[in-house]
Amino acid sequence: MDAFADTALFTLLVAMLGGAIRVSTPFMFVALGECLTEKSGRINLGLEGNLVLGAMIAYAISFHTGSPWTGVLAAGLSGLFLGAIHGYVCKLPRVNDIAVGIAMMAFGTGLAFYLGKPYIQPSAPRLEAIPLGEWTGIPSLAQALAINPLFFVGIALAVGMSWFFRNTRMGLVVRTTGDSAPAAKAMGVSVDLVRFLATAAGGFLAGVGGSFLSLSYPGSWNEGLSSGQGLMAVALVIFARWDPIRCVWAALLFGAAGAIGPAMQAIGVTQGFYFFNAAPYILTLLIMASSARSRFSGRDAPGELSIVK
Amino acid sequence: MTALSAPAPAAPPAETAPRRAPSLEALGMTKVFGGLVALDDVSLAVPAGTVHALLGENGAGKSTLVKCIMGFYRQDRGDVLLDGTATAIRSPRDAQGAGIGMVYQHFTLVPSLTAAENLVVARADAPSVIDWAAEKAKLAEFMARMPFQVPLDIPVADLSAGEKQKLEILKLLALDQRFLILDEPTSVLTPDEADEVLGLLGAMARRGEFTVLMITHKFREVSAYADDVTVLRRGKRAGGGATAALSVEDMSRLMIGETTIRERAARAPVGEGTVLELAGLFADNPDGSRAFAEISLKVKGGEIVGIAGVSGNGQSALVEALAGQRPLADGRIFIRDEPFEPTRENYHKYKVFGLPEEPLKNAAVPRMSVAENIAFRSFDRPPIASLGWWLSPGPMREKARDLIARYRVKTPSPDTPIEHLSGGNVQRAILARELSGDVDVLVVANPCFGLDFASVSEIRSQILEARNRGAAVLLVSEDLDEILELADRVAVMSEGKIAYVAPVGETDRNTIGKHMAGHGAGHAAAGGQR
Numbered sequence: 001m002d003a004f005a006d007t008a009l010f011t012l013l014v015a016m017l018g019g020a021i022r023v024s025t026p027f028m029f030v031a032l033g034e035c036l037t038e039k040s041g042r043i044n045l046g047l048e049g050n051l052v053l054g055a056m057i058a059y060a061i062s063f064h065t066g067s068p069w070t071g072v073l074a075a076g077l078s079g080l081f082l083g084a085i086h087g088y089v090c091k092l093p094r095v096n097d098i099a100v101g102i103a104m105m106a107f108g109t110g111l112a113f114y115l116g117k118p119y120i121q122p123s124a125p126r127l128e129a130i131p132l133g134e135w136t137g138i139p140s141l142a143q144a145l146a147i148n149p150l151f152f153v154g155i156a157l158a159v160g161m162s163w164f165f166r167n168t169r170m171g172l173v174v175r176t177t178g179d180s181a182p183a184a185k186a187m188g189v190s191v192d193l194v195r196f197l198a199t200a201a202g203g204f205l206a207g208v209g210g211s212f213l214s215l216s217y218p219g220s221w222n223e224g225l226s227s228g229q230g231l232m233a234v235a236l237v238i239f240a241r242w243d244p245i246r247c248v249w250a251a252l253l254f255g256a257a258g259a260i261g262p263a264m265q266a267i268g269v270t271q272g273f274y275f276f277n278a279a280p281y282i283l284t285l286l287i288m289a290s291s292a293r294s295r296f297s298g299r300d301a302p303g304e305l306s307i308v309k
Numbered sequence: 310m311t312a313l314s315a316p317a318p319a320a321p322p323a324e325t326a327p328r329r330a331p332s333l334e335a336l337g338m339t340k341v342f343g344g345l346v347a348l349d350d351v352s353l354a355v356p357a358g359t360v361h362a363l364l365g366e367n368g369a370g371k372s373t374l375v376k377c378i379m380g381f382y383r384q385d386r387g388d389v390l391l392d393g394t395a396t397a398i399r400s401p402r403d404a405q406g407a408g409i410g411m412v413y414q415h416f417t418l419v420p421s422l423t424a425a426e427n428l429v430v431a432r433a434d435a436p437s438v439i440d441w442a443a444e445k446a447k448l449a450e451f452m453a454r455m456p457f458q459v460p461l462d463i464p465v466a467d468l469s470a471g472e473k474q475k476l477e478i479l480k481l482l483a484l485d486q487r488f489l490i491l492d493e494p495t496s497v498l499t500p501d502e503a504d505e506v507l508g509l510l511g512a513m514a515r516r517g518e519f520t521v522l523m524i525t526h527k528f529r530e531v532s533a534y535a536d537d538v539t540v541l542r543r544g545k546r547a548g549g550g551a552t553a554a555l556s557v558e559d560m561s562r563l564m565i566g567e568t569t570i571r572e573r574a575a576r577a578p579v580g581e582g583t584v585l586e587l588a589g590l591f592a593d594n595p596d597g598s599r600a601f602a603e604i605s606l607k608v609k610g611g612e613i614v615g616i617a618g619v620s621g622n623g624q625s626a627l628v629e630a631l632a633g634q635r636p637l638a639d640g641r642i643f644i645r646d647e648p649f650e651p652t653r654e655n656y657h658k659y660k661v662f663g664l665p666e667e668p669l670k671n672a673a674v675p676r677m678s679v680a681e682n683i684a685f686r687s688f689d690r691p692p693i694a695s696l697g698w699w700l701s702p703g704p705m706r707e708k709a710r711d712l713i714a715r716y717r718v719k720t721p722s723p724d725t726p727i728e729h730l731s732g733g734n735v736q737r738a739i740l741a742r743e744l745s746g747d748v749d750v751l752v753v754a755n756p757c758f759g760l761d762f763a764s765v766s767e768i769r770s771q772i773l774e775a776r777n778r779g780a781a782v783l784l785v786s787e788d789l790d791e792i793l794e795l796a797d798r799v800a801v802m803s804e805g806k807i808a809y810v811a812p813v814g815e816t817d818r819n820t821i822g823k824h825m826a827g828h829g830a831g832h833a834a835a836g837g838q839r
Contacts, residue, residue, distance in 0.1 A: 169437045172430040176419045186417040187431055188402045299466070299596060303420060 008267040011140060015266045018144030019259020020252050021151055022216070026051060026226075027251035028154040029209025030233035031240065032161060033079075033202035035247055038237060039165065040198035041178035041191075041304030044086050045101030047206040048230025049108015050079040054210020056116040059221035063124035068215050071124070072150070075211035076204045082108050083203015087196035097306055105230070119221045127215045148216045150208070154248070157205070161244040174198055178302035206230065232284050239287045241300040257283045330487050330520045331392045331408060332357040333378070338387035340373050347373040348384070349544045355488075355537070357392075358517040360510070362535035362552070363524045364564055366761045367732075370544040371524045375490050378522075379411050380404045391488070405433070410486030412477040414493050420466035424459055424476055428483050451483055456509040470497035470619055475506060487519045494523060495530060499619050500789065500822030507534040527790075528557045542566050565762050577777040579797055580610030582645070584781035585750045590640035592630045600626035601805040604640070608781040610749075613772070615796030615813075616785045618825055623805035624785045625666065628754045631783070632663050644750060657686075660749035664756055666785075668739040675728035679720050680709035682727045683742045716741035717767070733764030740771055748775050754785040769795060789821060801825055 030047050037044045054075035062071030086104050090097045130152075133145025165171040177184040177194040184191050209229075214221045236254055240246035261277035333355045340348040348370045355361040365371045377384040380398040388395045391407055398404050404411075418427050429435050429444055445461075452458060459468065459476045468476065474497055481489055489510075495503035507523075511534050514521050525531060531538050532552055539549040540563040548563040549555075590604040601623035608614045618624050629635035631642070633651030642649040644659045655661070665671040673682045684705045687693055692704040709723040718737045720730055727735060736756065743751070753772060757765040772795060776782050786792050792799055793813060801809040801824040809824035 167439050167441065169430065169435045169439060172422065172426055172435075172439075175422060175426075176430055179419045179421045180417070182415070183417045183419045186401065186413075188400075188405075188433070300421070 011267050012263050014140045014144045015263035016256050016259045019263055020256035021144070021147055022255070023258040024248075024251040024255030025148060025151045025154055025212045025216070026209040026229050027233055027236060027254050028158070028248055029150075029212070030206045030230050031236045031247040031251055032154065032157055032244055033083075033205030033209070034233055034237045035202075035240070035242055035244055036161065036174070036205070037083075037195075037199045037202035038305060039178045039242060039302055040174050040195045041181065041302055042087075042090060042097050042195045042199055043101060043234070043305060044083065044104070044199055044202060045098055045231070045234060046082065046086055046104025046108060047101075047203070047233060048226065048228065049105040049112075050082045050203050050206035051108075051210040051213070051230040052226050053078050053082060053108045053112040054207035055212075055214040055225050056112040056119065056210075056221050057207070058211030059124050059214040060116070060119045062126070062215060063119060063122055066125055068125050068127045071215055072127070072208055072211040076208045079207020079210065080200050080204040082207070083200040084196070086203065087199035090199070091192045091196060113223055116221055116223070120223075123220065124215070126217055126219065127212075129217055146217075148212065150212045150216070153208075154251075158244040158248045165244070175302075178304050181304050206233075228281075232280060235284045235288050238301075239291050241291075242302060243300075254280055254283065330358040330514065330517050333409075333488055333520065333522070334390040334393075335374065335378060336388045336390065338374060338377055338389075339385050340377055340382060341385055347544050348377070350386075351541065351544070351546045353539045353546070353549075355520055355522055357520055358514050359536040360514050360521040360523060360534055362531040362538040363522060363541065364526065364528075364531055364538055364560060365541035365547075366526070366564060367759055368543075368761065369541040369564075371541055372492070373544075374541070375411065375492070375522070375524065378404070379409065379490065405484065405486065407488075408486050409488040409490065410481035410484060411490040412474070412481065412492060412494060414496060418465045418473055418476060418480075421464055423462055423464055424468070425461040427465055427476065428461075428480055431480050431484060433484075448483075452479075455479060455482065456513065457506070470621060471499065471502040471506075474498060474502075478506070478510070482519070489519055489521045491521060491523045493525060495525070495527065496787070497620055499825040500818060501826050503530070504533075510534075528560055531560065532557065540564050576773070577611060579612045580779060582610060583607045584610045584645055585783065586643040586646075588641045588643060590627070590630065590642070591638040592626055592635050593638050594626070599805055600635070601630075601802070603806055606783075606800060606807065606810070608750075608783055610779045610781050611776055612798065613776050613782040613784050613796045615792030615799045616783065616802055617789055617792050617799055617821055618787070618802035620787050622802050622825075624787075624802050625754065626805075627802070628663070628665055628752060628785055631752045632665060657690075660747050661752070662686075662743040662746075662748050662750070663752040664736075664739055664743055664754065665752075666755040666758060669728060669732070669735045672739050673727050673735060676726050678724045679713065679718070679727050679730065679738055680706045680723035683709045683712055683723075683738060686742055686746075712741040712745055713738070715745070716771075733760045733768075736760060736764065736768060740768060744771060744775050748778070748780040751775055751780045751782045752785075753782065755787055756784075757788070757791060789818060793818070 030051055034044060034047055057078040058071035058075035061074040062068045065071070082104055086100055089095055089100050127148055127150065129146040129148050131142065131146045133142035136142055165175060173184070173189055174194060176187065177189060177191050181191045184194070213219055213225045232254060236250045237247065240250040257279040260279045261273060264276050265273065335351065335353045338348050338351045351370065351374060363371050363374070373382065376382045378389055378398065380400045380403050383399065389398060390396065396407055398407060398409070419430070422430065425445065425448055428448060429439060448461060457475050459472050459479060465473060465476065474494060478489070494506065498506060507530060510521055513519060523535065535552050537550065538552050538555065538560065540547045540560060542564060547566065585608040587604050587606045591602050592600045594600045604627060606614060616624055616627070626635055630637055644661065649655055649659060669675055684693055687708070688700060688705065689697060693708070694700050706723050713720060713723060716737045718730070718741060719734050727738060730738065756768050756772065760768070769791070772782060772784065784792065784795055796813050798810065798812050799816060799821060800807050801821055803825055809821070
């Protein structure tokens with residue numbers, strides 16, 4: 001074991017495992033939020049804005065209150081606010097949700113940069129990771145297995161959402177609204193209200209995902225914090241075919257791809273550094289191209305999505 | 310979430326004694342939209358436990374009447390009496406509370422939900438957390454009392470059209486709705502399925518379990534399954550009474566009124582040589598599933614081959630393939646023994662023309678003018694185009710004017726956007742474009758869907774005349790009567806394959822219907838309805 005623990009392959013795998021868990025968390029939250037919104041029949045492309053604003057707000061509130069969990073909650077509320085704006089604007093007649101989403105993305109990041117200037121320097125309390133790997137006695141593995149509690153919150157959330165969609169009246173109503181607005185109306189359901197709530201709730205989750213970026217070790221708030229995770233999460237939802245549990249697996253896959261670059265560096269491979277760092281983006285492209293051709297994605301897509309119609 | 314869980318007015322839980330069939334009367338119903346009187350003092354009485362047919366052409370006011378009863382519209386004058394008591398119905402929710410339910414022509418089921426989920430979510434008193442074990446048990450008990458069964462655990466998208474229709478009816482019964490309004494309930498069913506569903510509903514109505522008001526335009530169903538009929542024409546009650554006392558001729562006279570119907574031309578004999586040959590055609594749906602397979606057919610000059618089948622069995626995909634809108638996975642099309650590739654040049658060279666279903670959507674650019682739409686086949690050739698690219702609007706408008714007159718297209722001017730025309734006139738304009746020249750091959754799909762009698766008759770005559778001039782006509786239609794009237798030979802498509810071919814004179818409605826239902830009659834997913 002010790003001999004293997006010294007090999008480059010082991011180092012690479014451990015670094016990718018740790019990276020997958022770490023990088024996947026914001027993907028997971030944004031993807032679950034997007035999944036909820038899209039299940040109701042609307043696309044919110046603005047979640048990148050929620051992510052960045054959430055990161056900034058979480059850091060600022062944690063700095064002021066000294067409680068990182070208060071920061072997480074505040075990040076969620078900021079996401080709820082952005083989601084609610086998106087949901088409200090899309091209720092207006094002849095408004096396109098894609099265009100509003102892009103505007104909201106610009107608005108969210110812009111607002112975060114504007115409000116966040118004073119918080120680039122100070123150090124705020126962070127979320128403590130849960131050390132799950134001490135028993136192994138291998139420092140690198142222990143470090144990889146020091147897992148942020150939000151990761152488990154995300155998994156619990158995915159399981160909960162999956163149950164919600166199948167076993168609750170509200171879950172069925174959300175799916176009905178996303179699949180057939182006429183059917184929802186015939187049932188006396190207010191389609192706009194359901195979509196408004198689903199967009200706001202999805203925004204909340206994306207905001208929480210943002211808090212991970214700034215509050216997890218060794219994070220801090222800076223303007224280059226997100227590298228398009230919010231947008232990639234939209235591709236991820238398509239790849240996961242609108243299933244919360246599959247969203248978790250897809251997030252782990254994207255996380256592992258994002259960890260390739262740093263992991264390669266950890267074992268001393270410096271050649272093609274930029275190429276490895278581009279892995280998640282290349283993966284996004286490949287997934288978009290292949291899943292668009294898949295016969296399943298067409299079947300599982302909520303029928304009311306503007307890109308499906 | 311108050312709007313979602315608004316109290317159910319009066320949907321009692323399944324345990325209490327089920328409601329009995331109510332009677333319904335509509336008195337002096339009048340509805341005016343802007344300047345148009347859609348409904349003019351129409352009265353109708355449906356006694357408890359009967360099946361009442363509402364007969365009329367498109368635009369006669371049938372849907373306006375039932376939409377007033379259902380609370381979608383508020384009538385300007387008139388009352389709805391349920392069991393003799395005036396009942397104010399202001400919304401579909403009120404109607405549901407009063408036990409009035411409607412099955413729409415367009416399904417209101419949610420495709421990605423299973424049948425069981427659909428039945429549960431439709432209930433106003435659905436619990437916020439669903440105990441599936443208990444719900445499934447209740448549904449099984451409910452289904453045991455029902456005359457027809459539908460698989461509960463697969464997504465509705467995978468059910469056949471007939472199963473969906475049955476599920477819609479089951480949904481109303483599960484909600485304990487005892488006055489059922491059915492809008493063209495058999496339009497998606499095979500003749501056998503239609504007989505089954507209407508027969509069972511009629512029997513249940515006569516046992517006093519519910520009362521049925523059925524919108525239809527099929528005389529056969531009125532005579533066979535309805536106790537009484539009300540005929541509407543141009544928003545007024547044209548007549549009605551017990552169906553036993555009315556012949557089909559009586560009903561059709563009430564329905565059409567004084568409109569003169571164009572006489573059909575006599576049939577010229579079928580030509581000798583094969584003009585259109587489909588040799589082993591295969592094509593796929595966008596999701597990769599097979600749309601149709603092994604389609605082989607020969608159509609002679611001066612012959613109409615009708616393709617019958619329930620919607621969604623691959624016919625629309627076949628029409629798309631012949632129109633060059635869908636690539637063939639395998640097989641070849643031949644015209645006069647020459648292989649035919651669907652290019653614009655070849656459509657011109659081989660004189661292939663087509664009239665797809667819903668022409669405003671599939672064969673016209675709605676916002677372009679009638680003249681421009683009529684010029685689609687000829688705008689890049691002389692006399693409209695010189696040098697192949699310089700277009701002159703003069704000859705274009707002139708040609709349009711000529712065709713508009715010849716085909717009696719009612720349009721304010723050739724420059725009106727075609728979307729402003731009525732359905733029948735759009736159909737005539739497209740027909741004018743496709744039939745005005747020399748036609749060797751004509752592909753027509755559901756040409757008369759949703760049109761009034763005069764237009765239907767006119768368009769069928771045009772198709773027959775094209776045939777008599779020697780065109781090979783492939784007529785795809787969901788209306789079996791249309792095929793029996795026009796076609797020389799009939800082919801039945803079921804689950805993407807040709808199940809049966811016979812000359813019209815040597816077959817009958819029942820045989821065709823059996824083949825429409827197919828051997829595996831159930832989960833026909835071909836055609837890709839989504």
